Amino acid sequence: MVKTIVVLPTYNEAENLPPMVSEIFSLGIEGLEIIVVDDNSPDGTGQIAEELASRHPGRLWVIHRQGKLGLGSACLRGFEEALARGADYVVEMDADFSHTPSYLPLLLEKMKSCHLVIGSRYVEGGRVDERWSIWRRLLSRGGNLYARLVTGLSVQDTTSGFRCYRREVLENLPPIGSEGYAFQIEMAYLCQKRGYRLCELPIYFQDRALGHSKMSLVIILEAFWRVWQMRWRHR
């Protein structure tokens, strides 16, 4: 049986985490477990995660970090734990319902012939929330184009954080310092450089209904310079 572990990084997702967990488990995917990586959320998400862990013994694990240390390092911590728990497939997804749990079976199906599957907004059949402003659309599209031009990445959606990695891809990772969108770009770039097969699954990305976005100008600017750094570092 293939063992799949879903890594859910959380920062102030108290309202979203319980329904996310129950939707994921209700899909009935055999051998699926969840690892929540919480950064000491002031809204008590970490405590809620602990309650979920006791409600789902042996199927849900919680990692607590001391404070908001960033999405990239939260994912890396979750990946490390997933490998230690014997995962064959490691899924990364947001805990705010922008990444719809019902795509998981399709994502896993595609893994049979790929090393990394990206839930993609920019391949045919994919799209973003209709409520996105023209500016957000331009930023996301423009940022993707820029990242692809600088790195030579073949995928259309380089910044999507809805993904599944094969175990071997996450073993022996070099140090990765990126945190936000740059983290997603760098991980994809590393995979491509190492000759792994990258695939995309069209998804509809819906805006979060509850809680607040942690996206910031710092995260956007980080991606703009990091793409040059990663090209040099993983040459």
Ligand SMILES: Nc1nc2c(ncn2[C@@H]2O[C@H](COP(=O)(O)OP(=O)(O)OP(=O)(O)O)[C@@H](O)[C@H]2O)c(=O)[nH]1
């Ligand atoms: N552990 C941890 N999780 C984080 C951190 N920053 C964001 N997250 C989580 O990462 C996921 C994505 O963050 P969002 O704030 O939704 O950011 P986004 O999806 O890029 O932006 P929006 O589309 O505006 O929501 C969510 O599950 C967050 O709770 C962090 O520093 N630490």
Ligand SMILES: [Mg+2]
């Ligand atoms: Mg979000």
